[in-house]
Amino acid sequence: MQDYVLAPSILSADFKELGQDIRTTEAAGASWLHVDVMDGLFVPSISFGMPVIKSIRSVSKIYFDVHLMIEKPERYLEEFVKCGADGITFHLEATEEPLECIDSIHKLGRDAGISINPETPVDTITDEMLKKVELVLIMTVHPGFGGQKYIDECTQKIKAIRERIDGLGSSARLEVDGGINKDTIGTALGAGADTFVIGSSVFIGGTEENTKYFVKALRDYKITA
Ligand code: DX5
Numbered sequence: 001m002q003d004y005v006l007a008p009s010i011l012s013a014d015f016k017e018l019g020q021d022i023r024t025t026e027a028a029g030a031s032w033l034h035v036d037v038m039d040g041l042f043v044p045s046i047s048f049g050m051p052v053i054k055s056i057r058s059v060s061k062i063y064f065d066v067h068l069m070i071e072k073p074e075r076y077l078e079e080f081v082k083c084g085a086d087g088i089t090f091h092l093e094a095t096e097e098p099l100e101c102i103d104s105i106h107k108l109g110r111d112a113g114i115s116i117n118p119e120t121p122v123d124t125i126t127d128e129m130l131k132k133v134e135l136v137l138i139m140t141v142h143p144g145f146g147g148q149k150y151i152d153e154c155t156q157k158i159k160a161i162r163e164r165i166d167g168l169g170s171s172a173r174l175e176v177d178g179g180i181n182k183d184t185i186g187t188a189l190g191a192g193a194d195t196f197v198i199g200s201s202v203f204i205g206g207t208e209e210n211t212k213y214f215v216k217a218l219r220d221y222k223i224t225a
């Protein structure tokens with residue numbers, strides 16, 4: 001039976017209480033933490049980088065799912081591993097060397113993920129990539145900010161990638177990111193996603209209760225699926 005993973009995105013956490021917010025969500029049952037790195041070039045916004053990740057690494061052993069929204073991610077893969085990433089996902093729009101990036105992440109002993117923006121066609125992801133990676137991240141908003149609305153047109157892309165992952169017999173996780181909340185998580189689940197990045201709907205208005213809600217929702221879905 002498939003396992004579903006909740007990956008709270010700390011982009012919406014309270015940064016003056018970041019360590020506590022991470023402990024709260026971990027204690028409430030989250031098994032991953034989604035760490036959004038933005039460079040102000042690939043996306044309009046700048047979030048945080050290595051020193052912050054290194055610092056929060058010391059408060060938790062939770063799986064760090066690092067989402068690089070940066071140009072030429074190949075420049076920094078080793079540094080993100082050194083500061084504590086367990087998995088590194090980069091954008092296919094951001095590099096001309098996607099296969100090399102995947103191989104580099106593997107050589108560094110970490111899980112490799114690839115991501116595409118809402119306007120990027122799913123066939124940008126080749127079968128060769130799908131066979132190699134541990135994770136595919138379908139963006140369901142335009143990356144750069146938390147709290148945006150789920151883009152319905154992306155549901156079809158989740159379905160298409162689910163079919164290809166299954167068709168290839170790949171064990172890659174299929175993650176969705178952006179606008180996932182109580183109303184939209186069912187749509188993404190039904191389309192075949194198994195890993196759910198949730199920022200504002202976890203960290204705004206009661207982190208513990210929100211985390212518990214989504215952990216339970218995914219557990220219940222697993223039982224009935
Ligand atoms: C957006 C980031 C997301 C963001 C999601 O560019 O990649 O991880 O934190 O936030 P919500 O869940 O609020 O849409």
Ligand code: ZN
Binds near residue numbers: 009034177197
């Ligand atoms: Zn993200």
